[in-house]
Amino acid sequence: MTGHVVTEVTELAPEPPPKGIRVWLKENLFSTPASGVMSILALLVALAGIRGILGFIFDPTRRWEAVTYNMRLLMVQAYPAEQAIRIWFSVGTVAVLLALSLAVWRVGGRTSPRQVGGTLFAVGSLALLGGLLGPFSTTGKIGWIVVGAVLAGVGYYLRNGLGERAKEESIPVLGAVAVVIGLVLVVIWTIELPFPVRDTAGEQVVSFLPIASSTRVPWTIIALVGVASYLVMKFARDLLPAVPTRRVLVGLWVLSYPVLVLVVLRDPHVPLDRVWSFYLPLAVGFAVVGALVLNVAANRSLGELGRVIGAVALIVALASFAFQMEYVVRFLLLAFAFFSLAAPTFGGEGASRRIFLAMWAISALLIVFFYVMATSESTVEVPGAFMLGGLGLTLILSITAIVASFPIGLLLALARTSKMPLFRIMATTYIELVRGVPLITWLLVAFIMLPVALPQGVSIGGVMRAIGAMTFFSAAYLAENVRGGLQAIPKGQYEASQALGMTTSQMTVFIVLPQALRAVIPALVGQVIAIFKDTSLVTIVGLFDFLHIARAVIPGQSQPFNFLGTFREPLLFAAVVYWMFTFTFSRISLRLEKKLGVGER
Amino acid sequence: MTMHETTPERVLGDDIVIAEGVKKWFGDFQALKGVTTRVKEREVVVIIGPSGSGKSTFIRCLNRLEAHQEGTIIIDGTELTNDLKNIEKIRSEVGMVFQQFNLFPHLTVMDNITLAPIWVRKTPKAEAEATAMELLERVGIPEQADKYPGQLSGGQQQRVAIARSLAMKPRIMLFDEPTSALDPEMIKEVLDVMKELAASGMTMLVVTHEMGFAREVADRVLFFDYGTIVEEGTPEHFFTNPQHDRTKLFLSQIL
Amino acid sequence: MTVEVREHQKTPLWRNATFLKWVAQIGVLIALLALFALLGREALKNFNQSGISFGWKWLSDPTGVDIREGIDTSPDSGVRALAVGMVNTLRVGISGIVAATVLGTLIGIGRLSKNWIVNKLSTIYIESIRNVPLLLQIFFWQAMALVLPQLTTDDVGTYWFKASNKGFGLAWFRTDGGFWPWMLFVVAGIVVGRYVSRYRHRIQEETGRITYPGLSWFATVIVFAAVGWFAWPILRILAPVWHGIASFFRALPPIVYPIVGAIASIGFAVLWIRNFFESRRTPAGFGKLTDDDWFRVIFAGFSGIALAIVSFVIGGFVLTTVGGDKATVAELIGRGIANVFDWFGRSFEVTSGSPIVGSRPEVIVKGAGFVNFSEGGVVMSVPFFAIWTGVTLYTASFIAEIVRGGILAVPKGQTEAAMALGLRRSQYLRLVILPQAFRIILPPMGNQYLNLMKNTSLGIAVAFPEIVQVGTTILNQTGQSLPVVLVWMGFFVTLSLGISAIVNYYNRKMMIVER
Ligand SMILES: Nc1ncnc2c1ncn2[C@@H]1O[C@H](COP(=O)(O)OP(=O)(O)OP(=O)(O)O)[C@@H](O)[C@H]1O
């Protein structure tokens, strides 16, 4: 509900103690008497905190098996287990795309042993402290202390024992990441977690099984495939032309999401005869005839007539809603109107014209493809409403809302900064009204009012309603972020574009938006974080998102195991998962901020 | 002091810019109080005058970066009104170079130059790039094509800006204090490009404080004060024998 | 040969830039209105089919709504139930704002501290709190409170502080007879103190003697409050005055209110148009207005007239009051104002009690074996605790970052310049750094306050009866969804306008200081 502000976290690790621990302590903790008192108080708070948290986690009455047993529920809710391969395929696709992108964009620099050592030292010290303070059995205590001491020792050596070599940036970051992935794999194959089972008498007992006992095979495969594809791309990237490769990858990212959600996860039952008899001819017809018309409309010699074609196309598209016809035709007409309005200004000549026409043809085919996929019955049988719940639903909600709100937010921001007063008034009213009222109100409106307000025969499912409300809500916030970028563009940029004879739309597309968006990328990532957190509100209107399962479903379980009233454990687990996502995002935002800042000069 | 070289003979053509009683208000402030002048084809007109006298406002009215409110402006036979087609036509015929360069920072030098030819003039990309390379050679920085504006010096940036305008094959070029934001050693490289342009027969309106340039290149000098043309004439007449008190005062202050 | 200056060429309409601009704008506006009209018609049709017709009768009708906590737990009308919800929202919101500001500022400063461990703790706080959804945190606090011990008959007694799964009892103050007359003294103290401090400020400027203007203001208020504590019964003489004002408003014909509203809106429009013309006045008269300008003028005038008409329409709107009789909104406004003054009059008639008394929470047996807190002290219920703790801690983490950013944004040169002038650390912090940091901090801080207010609406998830929760309950009972939603929007939009007005006011004040 808030614009999540990501601000820079300055490197807090204190300078290493080259002059010995005593000097370090004096400088950083006991510089003045007041500081000393504060240090001691803060130290007490910290120790009490660590002890409290460990005491809570390792309290024998905690029922963590409520989390481990319900992991599938938490992740995907009721998605059928025999179809799980679809989910693994989706996760794997994302992992491979991620690995390829990391390679192609050459992400990841090098880090020094000193930094790695510092991290190890901190983790080790924490483990050591935990071992001393935590409520463990003697063996447990010894284990913690030994592990902590070893880690801290290795860290300390890396940091201080290597001399000057420690400062060299010799460790590739991604290599370190690979090592961590390897360690995680080792952990999920070896370490065991509580898991409720029934003994011979049918009584519930807690037994210990390896982490992810049922999913470690797919996880391992995905990790290996990901690493492998990174390595392959790392060698291939020098052989491939850079710019086209990047474009293809961006295209794959864009397409992957709808394909994964609509096709892979839903596995639609496509009516093949209708595809051959209707959809395919429709798509090809639109693509070909449309391209021919666009080719004419883009002609410079046509003058104003080119714009007339666009206007006519728009009127036809709008009028199509007054007549009975398939929705797909209306969509195609709308898209065509959009393209033909753009044709005189963006149609170009020669190669650019061919690209423009190809874009139209591809759009037409994609529209039909996704329409067919979205409207076909899903063959994945899921009891209840939506195919995915839990974390899956949370991700679908946030990604869809963010992606869908982006164009709306852009338009709103442009309208709000426009010189045309009516557009400005309309955009300002919308933005201020939406932002002034809390998201939960809009969700309630979407769930209580919308069903009644829709025309007869049209109904929208709960998930779609939530997505709609979140989209329009987040568009208002996005618009404000983008507006900041728009206002930062110097007046000279507009004047230069006008003096070169660009139309307003060309100026917006080629000059204004690229600069404005670049300036607001960190703010946009902040917005992504905010939306991701805000999706949790759908639990109030009864959708089975991640939070809902953690807070309502698991504590309500009495079968097969009795977890009634187990509130805190699932909630804490959910908090950690949410935290990992948002924290990662905010780090990405920081990196982007730095990188863009550097790129300016 | 008489360094006045003879300008290479340029045959002046028809009137290509006609301004008749052009008036312009900013709110309640009148910046132009009836400017009337005509510029012939291939003529180089230098506009000078004190700060705030309306020089920039006038030449910005000529390609409708500002809309004049009274009077008539005719460029190459097309009257400048709020007729979109006329504005479009005039803007693609009139190039402009700004004091602050106003290059597009997110595009390379090459893209800066080819953007408008490709999308406004609808030139095929390959052709536009060839032209751009020619222009970059003409302004003397062909090796900078793939850099970003932020990586160039001020003088180089301004030369890219000139090349960018020329890429649209304009018939008239407007310069608004093109050298004011530059260090002395960079001024020369930009002025050289402008001289070469004048010699090649481009119609130019130049607002500048470079009196040397005015003497050497201008066919005519306009002196602006308080939103009107106070005095105009050949550079010779203007610098050696000014008529008006304001002109004398101004020249005594800057020379 | 020269080209002749022809007469103005006529621009065809479809190429006229101004014309096209307006066609586009009005076209989009009409399209949007049409869309809304279409949806609205459809919605009304559907509602009519299901037998619901929207209206405002539910505001005055008795409700069966029971509210778990607030100024009235069984309100007798919809409007009163909403009022209870609004007060609850404001209670959480305002106390949360105060607490979050204090906590956030401390943590923000801690984040800048050179003390390693303080610094680390602040960082950990910020990074862990703001990266977890607020709703989850609220649920977590609720879960934590619900595992507290139950109240049993052993707990009966009076406490300074008592934690239980029924909530937290705290010793607190409550107002008593004579509170309002005493408040009048305090207000008078504030007003008089202002003059005192101004006077002393002038003396300080004239003579250079340090006169502590701020402190003297404070002292004046204390003196007035102390005197008022004993002297408040004197103010009984004011009671007839309040009643008099009340009867004045009662006697006023109700048509006055819409007239005032109409005059205000038309006056505002006229004023705006006049200022606009003034700003566009040129030596050559008004002829220099562009089409855009004309449109703005017409739009302003049109809105003024429309608002005037709306104020008459609303004023003439007939409502059924709680008593069961019908009255127009204008009449109700008049009655409302009169009632407020009457209520003042009655509070001034009291002669016993003292303005503020302390009270402590008490655990008593209510009915057979049912143990709970009684009226004493304040009792922070579990829902209140969950929502309050949640929004406060959450907002504090954002405020901390804002404070830190604001302080860091003051250039280092400022500190150096101040030290070069010989200012001491406390002086340059107070006189140089903080004023500048404050200016940077203020706007985002206002945003956070607004967010906090809006986030209280998550109370619906833990059954805390704030405005959205109460509204939902009413909505479920009466089916009056549209009016309830309008009430929500009205409430929150007013809140945001209020907060941004305050922020803008201070912002402008700072700007003037800057010049
Ligand atoms: N957008 C504007 N709004 C209001 N006033 C303006 C605007 N642009 C220019 N003016 C005013 O119009 C007058 C003429 O400005 P102009 O920029 O044409 O002067 P100039 O002769 O170019 O001066 P300089 O040599 O300083 O560039 C100035 O007084 C200026 O303040």
Ligand SMILES: [Mg+2]
């Ligand atoms: Mg100027």
